[in-house]
Amino acid sequence: MSPRKKSSTKSRRKKESKSTVIVEKKPSKKKTSKKKSQVSIENIVNKVFDDAYRILHLDFLGIEKEKAREIVKEVIEPLITSSVKPDALLKRVQRFKNNLLKKIIYYLLEEKKDFTAEQLEFIIFNGEEALLPYMSLLYSLVKKNKLDHLIPILRSVWEKYGRPSPFACPYCGFKSVTPLLQCLICGRSISEKELKEHNEFDMFLKIFAEASSIEELDEAISRRKVLWGEKGIVSHKHPISPGEYLLEISLTDEEVGFLVSVLKYRKST
Numbered sequence: 001m002s003p004r005k006k007s008s009t010k011s012r013r014k015k016e017s018k019s020t021v022i023v024e025k026k027p028s029k030k031k032t033s034k035k036k037s038q039v040s041i042e043n044i045v046n047k048v049f050d051d052a053y054r055i056l057h058l059d060f061l062g063i064e065k066e067k068a069r070e071i072v073k074e075v076i077e078p079l080i081t082s083s084v085k086p087d088a089l090l091k092r093v094q095r096f097k098n099n100l101l102k103k104i105i106y107y108l109l110e111e112k113k114d115f116t117a118e119q120l121e122f123i124i125f126n127g128e129e130a131l132l133p134y135m136s137l138l139y140s141l142v143k144k145n146k147l148d149h150l151i152p153i154l155r156s157v158w159e160k161y162g163r164p165s166p167f168a169c170p171y172c173g174f175k176s177v178t179p180l181l182q183c184l185i186c187g188r189s190i191s192e193k194e195l196k197e198h199n200e201f202d203m204f205l206k207i208f209a210e211a212s213s214i215e216e217l218d219e220a221i222s223r224r225k226v227l228w229g230e231k232g233i234v235s236h237k238h239p240i241s242p243g244e245y246l247l248e249i250s251l252t253d254e255e256v257g258f259l260v261s262v263l264k265y266r267k268s269t
Protein backbone atom coordinates (compact mmCIF):
# COMPACT_ATOMS: atom_id res chain seq x y z
CA MET A 1 0.00 0.00 0.00
CA SER A 2 2.49 2.53 1.16
CA PRO A 3 4.96 2.43 -1.78
CA ARG A 4 2.05 2.63 -4.23
CA LYS A 5 0.78 5.66 -2.38
CA LYS A 6 4.21 7.19 -2.49
CA SER A 7 4.59 6.63 -6.17
CA SER A 8 1.16 8.11 -6.92
CA THR A 9 2.00 11.26 -4.96
CA LYS A 10 5.29 11.45 -6.76
CA SER A 11 3.65 11.14 -10.13
CA ARG A 12 1.04 13.76 -9.19
CA ARG A 13 3.85 16.09 -8.15
CA LYS A 14 5.59 15.39 -11.39
CA LYS A 15 2.42 16.22 -13.32
CA GLU A 16 1.87 19.40 -11.34
CA SER A 17 5.40 20.57 -11.89
CA LYS A 18 5.08 19.76 -15.61
CA SER A 19 1.88 21.73 -15.95
CA THR A 20 3.39 24.62 -14.01
CA VAL A 21 6.22 24.80 -16.50
CA ILE A 22 3.78 24.89 -19.41
CA VAL A 23 1.63 27.55 -17.76
CA GLU A 24 4.69 29.67 -17.12
CA LYS A 25 5.96 29.31 -20.65
CA LYS A 26 2.75 30.28 -22.41
CA PRO A 27 2.21 33.82 -21.12
CA SER A 28 5.87 34.70 -21.46
CA LYS A 29 5.72 33.65 -25.13
CA LYS A 30 2.50 35.64 -25.70
CA LYS A 31 3.94 38.68 -23.97
CA THR A 32 6.95 38.70 -26.26
CA SER A 33 4.92 38.37 -29.46
CA LYS A 34 2.41 41.01 -28.33
CA LYS A 35 5.24 43.35 -27.45
CA LYS A 36 6.84 42.65 -30.79
CA SER A 37 3.67 43.29 -32.82
CA GLN A 38 2.98 46.51 -30.91
CA VAL A 39 6.49 47.65 -31.63
CA SER A 40 6.05 46.90 -35.33
CA ILE A 41 2.65 48.66 -35.44
CA GLU A 42 4.21 51.67 -33.76
CA ASN A 43 7.04 51.49 -36.23
CA ILE A 44 4.91 51.39 -39.36
CA VAL A 45 2.54 54.07 -38.02
CA ASN A 46 5.56 56.33 -37.54
CA LYS A 47 6.69 55.64 -41.11
CA VAL A 48 3.33 56.48 -42.71
CA PHE A 49 2.18 59.13 -40.25
CA ASP A 50 3.02 62.30 -42.21
CA ASP A 51 1.35 61.02 -45.38
CA ALA A 52 -1.66 59.59 -43.56
CA TYR A 53 -2.03 62.87 -41.64
CA ARG A 54 -2.31 64.67 -44.98
CA ILE A 55 -4.47 62.05 -46.78
CA LEU A 56 -6.95 62.03 -43.90
CA HIS A 57 -7.08 65.86 -43.75
CA LEU A 58 -6.02 65.96 -40.13
CA ASP A 59 -3.92 69.03 -40.92
CA PHE A 60 -7.01 70.75 -42.25
CA LEU A 61 -8.99 69.71 -39.19
CA GLY A 62 -6.41 71.50 -37.06
CA ILE A 63 -5.66 68.52 -34.85
CA GLU A 64 -2.28 68.79 -33.14
CA LYS A 65 0.25 66.13 -34.10
CA GLU A 66 0.30 64.31 -30.76
CA LYS A 67 -3.46 63.75 -30.81
CA ALA A 68 -3.40 63.06 -34.55
CA ARG A 69 -0.83 60.30 -34.04
CA GLU A 70 -3.19 58.62 -31.59
CA ILE A 71 -6.11 58.95 -34.02
CA VAL A 72 -4.12 57.72 -37.04
CA LYS A 73 -2.89 54.71 -35.10
CA GLU A 74 -6.38 53.81 -33.96
CA VAL A 75 -8.04 54.08 -37.37
CA ILE A 76 -5.33 52.46 -39.49
CA GLU A 77 -4.48 49.63 -37.11
CA PRO A 78 -7.08 47.28 -38.68
CA LEU A 79 -5.36 47.81 -42.06
CA ILE A 80 -1.93 46.71 -40.79
CA THR A 81 -0.92 43.16 -41.56
CA SER A 82 2.36 41.54 -40.54
CA SER A 83 4.03 41.83 -43.95
CA VAL A 84 2.61 45.14 -45.16
CA LYS A 85 5.09 47.74 -46.38
CA PRO A 86 4.53 51.48 -45.76
CA ASP A 87 3.70 52.17 -49.44
CA ALA A 88 1.09 49.43 -49.55
CA LEU A 89 -0.38 50.60 -46.26
CA LEU A 90 -0.74 54.12 -47.60
CA LYS A 91 -2.55 52.73 -50.64
CA ARG A 92 -4.96 50.99 -48.27
CA VAL A 93 -5.43 54.26 -46.37
CA GLN A 94 -6.24 55.97 -49.67
CA ARG A 95 -8.62 53.19 -50.72
CA PHE A 96 -10.54 53.17 -47.43
CA LYS A 97 -10.28 56.93 -46.95
CA ASN A 98 -14.03 57.54 -46.74
CA ASN A 99 -14.52 54.95 -44.04
CA LEU A 100 -11.49 56.15 -42.12
CA LEU A 101 -12.77 59.71 -42.29
CA LYS A 102 -16.07 58.61 -40.79
CA LYS A 103 -14.18 56.94 -37.94
CA ILE A 104 -12.13 60.11 -37.37
CA ILE A 105 -15.24 62.25 -37.40
CA TYR A 106 -16.98 59.97 -34.94
CA TYR A 107 -13.89 60.13 -32.73
CA LEU A 108 -13.85 63.94 -32.87
CA LEU A 109 -17.54 64.18 -32.09
CA GLU A 110 -17.09 61.93 -29.07
CA GLU A 111 -14.19 64.01 -27.79
CA LYS A 112 -15.23 67.58 -28.54
CA LYS A 113 -18.44 69.50 -28.36
CA ASP A 114 -17.38 72.66 -30.17
CA PHE A 115 -15.79 73.23 -33.57
CA THR A 116 -14.75 76.03 -35.88
CA ALA A 117 -16.90 76.75 -38.95
CA GLU A 118 -14.34 74.97 -41.19
CA GLN A 119 -14.27 71.89 -38.99
CA LEU A 120 -18.07 71.77 -38.89
CA GLU A 121 -18.28 71.96 -42.67
CA PHE A 122 -15.76 69.16 -43.05
CA ILE A 123 -17.48 66.98 -40.44
CA ILE A 124 -20.95 67.45 -41.93
CA PHE A 125 -19.82 66.96 -45.54
CA ASN A 126 -17.95 63.73 -44.74
CA GLY A 127 -19.51 62.19 -41.65
CA GLU A 128 -22.58 60.45 -43.12
CA GLU A 129 -23.90 57.86 -40.62
CA ALA A 130 -21.20 58.79 -38.08
CA LEU A 131 -23.17 62.02 -37.55
CA LEU A 132 -26.33 60.26 -36.48
CA PRO A 133 -25.83 60.15 -32.68
CA TYR A 134 -24.87 63.85 -32.77
CA MET A 135 -27.59 65.29 -35.02
CA SER A 136 -29.11 67.48 -32.34
CA LEU A 137 -25.71 68.85 -31.25
CA LEU A 138 -24.65 69.48 -34.87
CA TYR A 139 -27.92 71.23 -35.64
CA SER A 140 -27.42 73.62 -32.71
CA LEU A 141 -23.77 74.26 -33.69
CA VAL A 142 -24.75 74.96 -37.29
CA LYS A 143 -27.41 77.45 -36.14
CA LYS A 144 -25.00 79.06 -33.66
CA ASN A 145 -22.37 79.51 -36.37
CA LYS A 146 -24.94 80.69 -38.96
CA LEU A 147 -24.03 77.88 -41.35
CA ASP A 148 -27.55 77.29 -42.62
CA HIS A 149 -26.30 75.92 -45.96
CA LEU A 150 -25.28 72.77 -44.01
CA ILE A 151 -28.82 72.07 -42.78
CA PRO A 152 -30.02 70.29 -45.98
CA ILE A 153 -27.01 67.93 -45.67
CA LEU A 154 -27.85 67.14 -42.05
CA ARG A 155 -31.47 66.59 -43.06
CA SER A 156 -30.54 64.16 -45.81
CA VAL A 157 -28.27 62.21 -43.41
CA TRP A 158 -31.18 62.01 -40.95
CA GLU A 159 -33.55 60.77 -43.63
CA LYS A 160 -31.07 58.27 -45.06
CA TYR A 161 -29.58 56.76 -41.89
CA GLY A 162 -31.86 57.89 -39.05
CA ARG A 163 -35.40 57.11 -38.12
CA PRO A 164 -37.38 59.89 -39.76
CA SER A 165 -40.95 60.38 -38.59
CA PRO A 166 -43.74 61.09 -41.10
CA PHE A 167 -43.97 64.67 -39.78
CA ALA A 168 -41.68 67.61 -40.35
CA CYS A 169 -40.95 69.97 -37.48
CA PRO A 170 -42.15 73.54 -38.21
CA TYR A 171 -39.03 74.96 -36.52
CA CYS A 172 -36.12 72.97 -37.93
CA GLY A 173 -37.79 71.25 -40.90
CA PHE A 174 -36.45 67.78 -39.98
CA LYS A 175 -38.83 64.84 -40.10
CA SER A 176 -38.31 64.29 -36.43
CA VAL A 177 -41.57 64.87 -34.58
CA THR A 178 -42.26 62.17 -32.00
CA PRO A 179 -45.79 60.93 -31.18
CA LEU A 180 -45.56 63.15 -28.07
CA LEU A 181 -45.11 66.17 -30.36
CA GLN A 182 -41.49 66.82 -29.41
CA CYS A 183 -38.78 67.42 -31.98
CA LEU A 184 -35.77 65.09 -31.68
CA ILE A 185 -33.47 67.53 -33.46
CA CYS A 186 -34.26 71.05 -32.22
CA GLY A 187 -35.94 69.92 -29.01
CA ARG A 188 -39.01 72.14 -29.42
CA SER A 189 -42.53 71.17 -28.38
CA ILE A 190 -44.99 71.47 -31.22
CA SER A 191 -48.69 72.25 -30.93
CA GLU A 192 -51.26 70.23 -32.87
CA LYS A 193 -52.15 73.42 -34.76
CA GLU A 194 -48.54 73.95 -35.86
CA LEU A 195 -48.14 70.31 -36.83
CA LYS A 196 -51.31 70.40 -38.95
CA GLU A 197 -50.36 73.64 -40.70
CA HIS A 198 -46.87 72.45 -41.47
CA ASN A 199 -47.83 68.97 -42.71
CA GLU A 200 -50.86 69.56 -44.98
CA PHE A 201 -53.42 68.19 -42.56
CA ASP A 202 -56.32 69.73 -44.55
CA MET A 203 -55.34 67.80 -47.66
CA PHE A 204 -55.07 64.51 -45.74
CA LEU A 205 -58.45 65.16 -44.07
CA LYS A 206 -60.06 65.63 -47.50
CA ILE A 207 -58.57 62.34 -48.70
CA PHE A 208 -59.80 60.64 -45.52
CA ALA A 209 -63.31 62.05 -46.01
CA GLU A 210 -63.45 60.77 -49.58
CA ALA A 211 -61.87 57.36 -49.02
CA SER A 212 -63.36 56.27 -45.70
CA SER A 213 -66.45 54.22 -45.00
CA ILE A 214 -69.51 55.77 -43.35
CA GLU A 215 -68.66 53.88 -40.13
CA GLU A 216 -65.18 55.37 -40.10
CA LEU A 217 -66.51 58.89 -40.64
CA ASP A 218 -69.04 58.33 -37.84
CA GLU A 219 -66.24 57.15 -35.55
CA ALA A 220 -64.08 60.21 -36.27
CA ILE A 221 -67.00 62.61 -35.76
CA SER A 222 -68.14 61.07 -32.49
CA ARG A 223 -64.60 60.93 -31.05
CA ARG A 224 -63.62 64.32 -32.54
CA LYS A 225 -60.24 62.65 -33.07
CA VAL A 226 -58.42 60.81 -35.85
CA LEU A 227 -55.14 58.92 -36.19
CA TRP A 228 -52.51 60.39 -38.48
CA GLY A 229 -49.47 58.54 -39.77
CA GLU A 230 -47.29 57.88 -42.79
CA LYS A 231 -50.20 56.50 -44.82
CA GLY A 232 -52.37 59.52 -44.08
CA ILE A 233 -55.38 59.85 -41.77
CA VAL A 234 -57.41 56.90 -40.49
CA SER A 235 -60.15 56.52 -37.89
CA HIS A 236 -59.84 54.58 -34.63
CA LYS A 237 -61.51 51.65 -36.43
CA HIS A 238 -58.36 51.21 -38.49
CA PRO A 239 -56.39 48.06 -37.57
CA ILE A 240 -52.96 49.13 -36.32
CA SER A 241 -49.95 47.11 -37.43
CA PRO A 242 -47.10 46.64 -34.93
CA GLY A 243 -44.60 49.48 -35.08
CA GLU A 244 -46.93 51.70 -37.12
CA TYR A 245 -46.40 55.38 -36.33
CA LEU A 246 -49.77 56.98 -35.63
CA LEU A 247 -50.51 60.22 -33.83
CA GLU A 248 -53.87 60.75 -32.21
CA ILE A 249 -54.95 64.22 -33.19
CA SER A 250 -57.96 66.32 -32.18
CA LEU A 251 -60.31 67.83 -34.72
CA THR A 252 -61.37 71.48 -34.53
CA ASP A 253 -65.06 72.48 -34.77
CA GLU A 254 -64.43 73.44 -38.36
CA GLU A 255 -62.87 70.05 -39.23
CA VAL A 256 -65.68 68.14 -37.51
CA GLY A 257 -68.20 70.33 -39.41
CA PHE A 258 -66.48 69.41 -42.68
CA LEU A 259 -66.70 65.66 -41.92
CA VAL A 260 -70.38 66.04 -40.88
CA SER A 261 -71.21 67.69 -44.20
CA VAL A 262 -69.40 64.95 -46.14
CA LEU A 263 -71.21 62.28 -44.11
CA LYS A 264 -74.61 63.90 -44.75
CA TYR A 265 -73.89 64.05 -48.46
CA ARG A 266 -72.65 60.43 -48.54
CA LYS A 267 -75.76 59.18 -46.67
CA SER A 268 -78.09 61.08 -49.04
CA THR A 269 -76.65 59.53 -52.19
Ligand SMILES: [Zn+2]
Nearest residue numbers: 169172183186
Ligand atom coordinates in the same frame (compact mmCIF):
# COMPACT_ATOMS: atom_id res chain seq x y z
ZN1 LIG B 1 -37.36 70.65 -34.81
